[in-house]
Amino acid sequence: MKKPLYTRSNWPIAAAMINFPGVLPDGTRVFDQTAAEWAETLEDVVDAGFTELDPTDSWLRIADLSEARLQEFMDVVHSKGLTIPAISTSRNNLICPENGEANLAYAHRVIDTAAKIGATSVCFGFFGPLSDAQKQALWFWTVPNPPVSEDPEEWKLAVARTQELGDHAAKLGIEVALEMYEDSFLGTADSSVKFVQDVNRPNVGICADIGNLVRLHRPVEHWATMIDKIAPYAKYWHVKNYIRTEDAVTGAIMTAPAALEFGIINYRAAIRKAMEYGFNSPFLCEHYGGDGLSVAGTNRRYLRRILPRTRAQD
Template sequence: MSSHLKLSFEIWPNMPWGRLEIAGPASNSWGDKSIDWCINRIADYGYEGFDVVYPKIMELRPHEYEEEVKRIRSTMTKRNIAFPSIACHTTFVTPRHFDRDNGIAKFKKAIDAAADMGAETVVTLVGDGYYDPPLYNVMTRKEAWHQVVTATREAADYAKQYDIDISIELIQGTIINDIASMLKLFEEVDRPNVYCCVDVGTFYTTVKPKMPIKEAIRKLGDRIKVVHVKDEVGFPNIMQSQHVWFGGGFVDFSEMAEALKEVGYSHYNAVEWEAWQAGGLFGVGEPSGIGLSDFDRVAEESKEFLEEFGWGLKK
């Protein structure tokens, strides 16, 4: 059994998805700060690792990139902090071949960045969904599944040259939305550097209705490489991406902590606070609108909360 669940904190840019209707031109208090500045802040709050949402890296202009890589690696060493993952949500499933090609190319660039900066794994959900958006109107499930398998293989083979893993996020709305689909993906992709990203909110809104949480975590076992930690409520729409402040949603954090420890999970658990973006019934964020955007409060208080329920170093 794992002695403790290592906590990391995810760094977000402003407007991470662009000016999408579901997220809006949202901003957070760290959104305009450098990655290096954020890492130091995260270390100050006592986290053991940091994670980066890939658009934050994409903001770097070519003449800035090399110096930022040096600063990141130097700060990691000075602060003794790990870089578990880059989150690069990109397009693997679509009837538009050019969008898919661009999506795979983007993911490979994220792998390049992981190699440069010292990240362990690159995470993606298999966008652009299948159930949300309803691509089943324009392509068959068989076609969508084939695209997922072949794109995942291509990405895994590319990452292998750098000794980097890729992690597929199980999430509602996509074709990988339950444990059976994830296990089938592992079998058909057949690459040892492909893992699952467990999104804690998703597991309580989407997985739990089909399977008890501890059973789900046992079935995934050592194929879990990243855990995204958040709280959610599940309104009756496909995505159910209504994020709420820790303790206000459906997640049983003690149960999930026990489940991960029982399978010996030893990687990082990233506080993934998304509710600073525009929410509402169909938004990505807090149901009542814009949620807490003060990331200093988020970093401090989410860690305090999680430590009460078996996460982190606090006994």
Template sequence: MPHTAEDWPIGAALLQFPGSSPEGGSVQDAPASTWAAVLGEVAAEGFDHVDLTDSWLRPGDLSASRREELAHTLKSLELGISAVSVTRRSVIDPDPAVAEDNLAYLLRTVDAAADLGATVVCAGLHRPLTPAQRDALWFWHEPGAADPEGDERTWALAVERLRAVGERAAHHGLRLSLEMYEDTYLGTPESAVRLVRDIGLPDVGLNPDLGNLVRLHRPVRPWEELLRPVLPYVDYWHVKNYHRDFDPATGAYFTVPAPLEGGVIDYRRAVELVLRAGFEGPICTEHYGGDGLGVSARNRDYLRRLLAAKLPPADASRGEGRP
């Protein structure tokens, strides 16, 4: 049955929670009670789903027994999984050893996601923050690593490796969603669509994380031009927003995080467009700075209001799907 506005799976990202425990150790090795403390905050904010963001905890690197502990913790808090998100682990990293390790990690994460009952694994081609990005007030103020333009060998390697991950995901009945991110082969709608088409698997689609693009301190296309070409391929969606301004006198750009309803992206229009295209996948609310979880909860409530206004009647068509 199609989702309703009330039961649409909307998960909280865990970007604002560090990968180290309050005691100074790794969250990865911490007792389940440490996991429960963080996930309990998510549940207390009214979420019934969570995006298991691997900057906080890496499900793919948990043993089978520890995955069972995580599953039990989630169940005790009545939290489902909107997706497992892999961050900054490119399968085409310029260092071949790192790229191969990232591929192995991504495959393990798909297996772990299946064990945990997730339906989507989200991954991308963005790489770790540079030293300049780590030192900046907001990391997007500085340029990051970029995929080589016009390098067909590297492109073919991306297709080959992401196809292998997509095949592993399909074996488990999962979807693989590729996150749009600047200066990667997923950095423009045209390149992102080409990549999905070259992979050629029905269970591999796109996560149109428009916030990754509109926050850049350089010229960017209007958000609707970034979204429209990818609409038939959307299978998961990170949503966040930014205030954006430009001073023509100095050439300076200004961007800071904004609540979903307050930034440059008109999510009332964006939700209408993705629904019209047939989108039925989970959604993840993200926010950088301040109380990211609290803002994400506010964004969730806003999304549910939009969904209530925009969803068609139950007997109406939900779209034609991808071409």
């Protein structure tokens, strides 16, 4: 059955759990918390105005929970009036030499878990853990990553593994979004489009997280040009925004996180462009710095305001 077109009243807009640590100050893993402790955290999500969340595996790897513990977690989710439309992975590079195969196996478990809990989207990437220098910086994106590999065999491996995941997901009615991220195979709009074209699976597209690029302290393509290129391939979309200023005389570039409606990316225009190509996937609200969850809640309200009241079926 064809999925109905979302409107502002029912569009899934999830809270990202990036603002919550996966390991608590006392060394306790969220993975090992009790249901009551999970519930306490999810109450914050509800209080921020959300009715959906993405567990985000930097907080909790639900794909690694036992069947009983997964059911326990979902009972907590539902008891708080929440649903999970999508599952994102973070920094589990599918082709890194050290643990790429393990990350691939984990990605398959994410797909299976998504199907079990009724999620319709998953998100994967080709970027790895933060370096020590990035962890120590105020904003980790101000410290460069290693340059993206130019080895054609690594590109082929990434394409093949994504095809494998896409085929698995398609059997379960799930879409795969690949996250745009600097110095990765999806580090520019052009490379992102080429990659998904090489994968050539209808359920595999781009997580159009251009916020990851406009925040860089280096020259980047204009956000609107990027959106024009990637809009036909947009799937599950991580949204966040940044203030960006460029000094044409000195070449200095500075950025800082901003609420969706106040940053350099015009999300009203960007989303409308994607909808011209049939975009009908969930959103994920992210924000770094300060009370990121509250800012994400503000971003959710902004999205509700700008999304269409109605949409005509094809």
